[in-house]
Amino acid sequence: MSTSAMSTSTIERVGPHDRFADYCLWDYEPRGPAAGKLRSSTLLWTFLEMTGADPFVRDCCEAMRRTLGPFKTVWGIKERFGHFSYEFYFYDYERLERTTSIERVLGGLSPFVSSNLTVSPQRPYFMFSLDIDDRTIATRRIDELSLYIGNPTNSVSSGICYNVTAEAIRLDNLYYFFDREREIADIRAKIACSAHLDLRNFDLDAILWPDMMDCGIVVVANKKFNDGVYFARLPFDGFERFVRKVGFPPDYAGFISEHSGELDHMLYDVGIDYISTESGIKIVKSAIYGLL
Structure with missing residues (x-):
């Protein structure tokens, strides 16, 4: 699909006051002139259009942006065995002095979804996320979300994720952040230290993909049922390879390649979940991220 064939509501272009940030909402400088090129939100709108997603998904996206303002919501498109869903991340590193709260986001979404979830404002979370999937579309409800708490250590930056429902808050995932250039030995060691891996079939290159290792x-x-690796601040070439390598639609990958000159100013964040099987490493989920 060429740019000229896209609907005008799908195309968003970089303006003079645009923000560039990764999926942790940490700012970065674009990789060269960006004015007039495509925003990362165009990748989300294009995906929704190409896959015929329910208009409800975009309605929710627009409500999030109206509520928080532009460049405050991180979107994720997740693929699992050929099926796609969407996750949205909200950050406020002020914690107890935050303005981006669960109540504010759910309030902004209230014309489209209902929810009875509440979290005390005294909980020191710096991030939360919610999913829009087939169940959300069918029920018009949000009955769970993910809550992220810091995990101070002297050695490596890390975070703890909890699953939140009306009934309970349960430990879900642990995340560890590494500088790709300086901490490669620690990255390798952390990947290998897992109850989900059978080290007899351990192929590090099947997890730590060499063609993704120009990331930052x-x-x-x-995680509970598998492990995951995320390649953050990836140049465009790596992002383009990733989308073609995992289970995203060929037409979507083609769109990205066709518009490389309008997308190469950004850095990208991608990830995989994997398990160990008798025949080796199996990818069970892949995801791409951007800014709304």
């Missing part, structure tokens, strides 16, 4: 940050996650 590698995040290693220990």
Whole structure:
């Protein structure tokens, strides 16, 4: 699909006051002139249009942006066995003095979804996320979200993720952030230290993909049912390779390649979840991220 064939509501271009930030909402300088090029939100709108997503998804996206303002919401498109869903991340590193709260976001979404979730404002979370998937579309409800708490250590930056429902708050995932250039030995060691891996079939290159290793940050996650690796601040070439390598639609990958000259000013964040099987490492989920 060429730019001229896209609907005008799908195209968003960089303006003079645009913000560039990764999926942790940490700012970065664009990789060269950006004015007039495509925003990362165009990648989300294009995906929704190409896949015929329910208009409800975009309605919710627009409500999030109206509520918080532009460049405050991180979007994620997640692929699992050929099926796609969406996750949205909200940050406020002020914690107890935050302005981006769960109540504010759910309030902004209230014309489209209902929810009875509440979290005390005294909980020191710096981030939360919510999913929009087939269940959300069918029920018009949000019955769970993910809550992220800091995990201070002297050695490596890390965070703890909890699953929040009306009934309970449960430990979900642990995340560890590494500088790709300076801490490669620690990255390798952390990946290998997992209850989900069978080291007899351990192929590090099947997890720590060599063609993704020009990223700036590698995040290693220990999860309930599998592990995950995220390649953050990846140049465009790596992002383009990733989308073609995992289960995203060929037409979407083609759109990205066709518009490389309008997308190469940004850094990208991508990730995989994986398990160890008798035949080796199996990818069970892939995801790409951007700013709304």
